[in-house]
Amino acid sequence: MHYAAGIDVGSLSTEAVILDSEARIVGESILETGFHSTRAAEKAFEAALAQAGLPAEAIEAAVATGYGRISVPFAAKRITEISCHALGAWRLFPDTGTVIDIGGQDSKVIQVGTGGRVLDFTMNDKCAAGTGRFLDVMAAKLEVPLGDLGRLSLEARGEATISSVCTVFAESEVVSLVARNHPREEIIRGIHRSIVHRVVSMVKVVGVQGQVTMTGGVALNQGVVALLSEELGRPVRVPAEPRTVGAFGAALHALKNGA
Amino acid sequence: MTFLPAIRYRFMKDIGAPAAMRFAKIGKKRSARPPDPLFAPPLAATRRLKELIGRHYFLSRYAPGAMPVAWVTSGAPVEILRPFGYYTLYPENHSALCGAQKVGGRLCAHAEEHGYSPDLCSYARIDLGHALTGNTPVGRLPRPDLLFASNNICQTVLYWYKILAARYDIPLILFDTPYRFGDAEDGPDLEYMVGQMEAIILQLEGISGRSFDREAFSRTIDLAKETSLLWGRVLATMKTRPAPMTIFDAFAHMLPIVSLRGLESARGYYRLLLEELEERAERGIGAIREERKRLMWDNIAIWPRMREHANLFASHGMAFVTATYTNAWAETTPLLDPGRPLESLAKAYSCVILNHHLEHRLNLMERLIREYRVDGLVIHSARSCKPYSVGQYDIKRLLLERLSIPSVVIEADIADERAYAEEQTRTRLEAFFEALENA
Numbered sequence: 001m002h003y004a005a006g007i008d009v010g011s012l013s014t015e016a017v018i019l020d021s022e023a024r025i026v027g028e029s030i031l032e033t034g035f036h037s038t039r040a041a042e043k044a045f046e047a048a049l050a051q052a053g054l055p056a057e058a059i060e061a062a063v064a065t066g067y068g069r070i071s072v073p074f075a076a077k078r079i080t081e082i083s084c085h086a087l088g089a090w091r092l093f094p095d096t097g098t099v100i101d102i103g104g105q106d107s108k109v110i111q112v113g114t115g116g117r118v119l120d121f122t123m124n125d126k127c128a129a130g131t132g133r134f135l136d137v138m139a140a141k142l143e144v145p146l147g148d149l150g151r152l153s154l155e156a157r158g159e160a161t162i163s164s165v166c167t168v169f170a171e172s173e174v175v176s177l178v179a180r181n182h183p184r185e186e187i188i189r190g191i192h193r194s195i196v197h198r199v200v201s202m203v204k205v206v207g208v209q210g211q212v213t214m215t216g217g218v219a220l221n222q223g224v225v226a227l228l229s230e231e232l233g234r235p236v237r238v239p240a241e242p243r244t245v246g247a248f249g250a251a252l253h254a255l256k257n258g259a
Numbered sequence: 260m261t262f263l264p265a266i267r268y269r270f271m272k273d274i275g276a277p278a279a280m281r282f283a284k285i286g287k288k289r290s291a292r293p294p295d296p297l298f299a300p301p302l303a304a305t306r307r308l309k310e311l312i313g314r315h316y317f318l319s320r321y322a323p324g325a326m327p328v329a330w331v332t333s334g335a336p337v338e339i340l341r342p343f344g345y346y347t348l349y350p351e352n353h354s355a356l357c358g359a360q361k362v363g364g365r366l367c368a369h370a371e372e373h374g375y376s377p378d379l380c381s382y383a384r385i386d387l388g389h390a391l392t393g394n395t396p397v398g399r400l401p402r403p404d405l406l407f408a409s410n411n412i413c414q415t416v417l418y419w420y421k422i423l424a425a426r427y428d429i430p431l432i433l434f435d436t437p438y439r440f441g442d443a444e445d446g447p448d449l450e451y452m453v454g455q456m457e458a459i460i461l462q463l464e465g466i467s468g469r470s471f472d473r474e475a476f477s478r479t480i481d482l483a484k485e486t487s488l489l490w491g492r493v494l495a496t497m498k499t500r501p502a503p504m505t506i507f508d509a510f511a512h513m514l515p516i517v518s519l520r521g522l523e524s525a526r527g528y529y530r531l532l533l534e535e536l537e538e539r540a541e542r543g544i545g546a547i548r549e550e551r552k553r554l555m556w557d558n559i560a561i562w563p564r565m566r567e568h569a570n571l572f573a574s575h576g577m578a579f580v581t582a583t584y585t586n587a588w589a590e591t592t593p594l595l596d597p598g599r600p601l602e603s604l605a606k607a608y609s610c611v612i613l614n615h616h617l618e619h620r621l622n623l624m625e626r627l628i629r630e631y632r633v634d635g636l637v638i639h640s641a642r643s644c645k646p647y648s649v650g651q652y653d654i655k656r657l658l659l660e661r662l663s664i665p666s667v668v669i670e671a672d673i674a675d676e677r678a679y680a681e682e683q684t685r686t687r688l689e690a691f692f693e694a695l696e697n698a
Binding site for chain 2: 067079081082106123205207
């Protein structure tokens with residue numbers, strides 16, 4: 001049996017995926033990247049190996065992706081997360097034409113062609129307001145666990161307006177909404193609307209084609225997914241584990257090319 | 260012109276500058292280096308280029324008093340100044356130089372401390388930073404006697420040069436080129452521009468107390484045209500596969516066509532460069548050792564990152580073979596006609612891409628993509644240059660639709676090294692390379 005690994009070292013979290021020769025996931029792990037990205041990559045790899053019940057020697061090829069891709073010494077090849085998310089999403093949903101990935105520190109929209117090829121892409125890597133970081137900051141300010149944001153926003157009856165396009169200033173806006181006793185659910189929904197607006201304007205730059213698949217940690221937030229789908233006027237599909245799609249794509253590359 | 264400075268200038272030109280250039284070379288003679296794994300051996304002409312630039316800035320210090328000094332925008336019809344014997348300096352070129360030496364940010368910060376917005380063009384901020392502090396990596400720039408600007412490249416130059424005019428208390432000559440919304444050849448716009456040229460000549464006669472030498476003007480036009488045609492042929496050598504130079508080389512070699520246009524030294528230089536490039540093309544020597552894909556560059560260079568980018572692209576086998584930017588000095592100056600000097604000057608300077616509607620730019624890019632057999636396009640969205648950066652996303656989409664040319668946008672700046680995110684840019688470019696390789 002041949003095995004391949006993909007490691008995605010992101011700004012906030014590191015994921016590892018191990019595939020068997022049939023491209024089935026036999027092990028996966030998600031850890032915080034922390035300060036030391038090489039150590040994070042090693043730990044994530046070890047955790048995924050433990051889950052698969054495999055020794056490191058069983059892995060024939062490993063590909064690293066994400067911002068920390070250069071600090072994964074055991075990876076034979078480095079591929080950008082753009083190519084990896086495209087391939088990963090296409091493999092999970094072969095009719096995928098557009099991938100929206102909202103990660104911890106950036107967001108991207110990728111046009112995907114046959115075989116998971118990247119046709120075009122655009123990125124927001126300049127501003128935190130369209131990224132997971134924005135939700136992180138807001139959840140802390142509202143004293144709500146990050147994982148509850150989605151559920152709470154779906155319970156909202158109205159919606160607060162967050163007009164600032166900057167995370168830091170939006171934070172002060174949220175503070176003043178809280179001070180005026182604005183319902184928390186409505187503030188959360190407003191926050192989601194704000195992030196979705198940023199992403200939708202990016203989607204329009206490359207254009208939507210085919211089915212839309214959303215990847216990255218923010219895809220776990222049903223509130224954001226629902227609003228994104230509403231704003232785009234089409235369904236947005238989310239894989240069972242959207243956070244490991246990049247690592248999955250990297251592992252697919254490793255499997256395909258033997259790294 | 261006063262007697263003493265004139266003698267001093269002549270001495271520096273004939274003896275001082277050559278000695279200084281020789282002095283600069285001392286200690287730089289290195290033993291033969293091992294061949295570079297990425298690039299062909301450097302062009303011999305590059306040494307001559309360095310001398311030319313060094314000499315140009317060095318001699319400029321001795322110009323005041325010996326001859327009038329003019330600061331000129333890159334798109335101004337400098338040919339009209341030449342018969343009056345101005346020593347011309349290009350603040351944009353100086354700012355690019357500061358950018359390349361990574362001191363742009365510091366000079367920008369000086370301007371920002373005086374209240375100029377960080378959203379203002381970095382060429383302008385660097386120049387104003389220099390005007391306010393006197394700091395420059397070239398030692399010293401001579402105080403100008405005259406400013407000459409044209410809005411064919413942007414509107415910023417008008418306000419920037421007005422500030423300089425007030426600061427140095429000197430005359431500012433403006434050449435206004437109406438924006439070309441269509442492709443109409445002649446008409447009231449041309450008349451309007453020729454009228455301005457005539458008024459400019461009168462103004463220059465008044466300032467200098469000399470009458471306009473029409474014969475010398477005609478010779479200048481002829482020289483500028485020939486130099487521009489030579490520059491066009493220099494660029495055209497990159498049509499060869501593998502290309503004997505890349506756009507990163509061309510960015511460096513464009514100084515004479517921008518700053519020394521209408522002077523003998525520029526023509527002589529391009530003859531030399533062209534000869535060497537044609538020989539390399541014939542012998543099949545590529546600028547980068549492995550040319551796998553051919554790319555086009557859009558917008559002004561990212562001066563502070565030239566070397567890093569040249570290495571990054573070369574290490575992926577990506578050769579830039581054409582750019583809208585370098586092409587701008589070959590595109591319209593062939594229109595120059597010594598028989599109809601003013602009209603042809605007006606046409607040549609108003610038809611530049613930044614003064615033209617988007618469809619024109621798109622058609623030009625399509626032509627360059629075909630002629631240079633381009634596989635992909637790198638679009639620099641320059642924080643400084645709004646006229647160049649507006650419309651780039653439409654261009655990107657339309658070129659993909661019309662020619663299936665993939666492209667990537669990188670956000671950076673022309674000369675302010677602070678407006679650059681290393682990792683993010685690298686990721687975008689590497690993703691683009693991966694997509695190109697899999698296309």
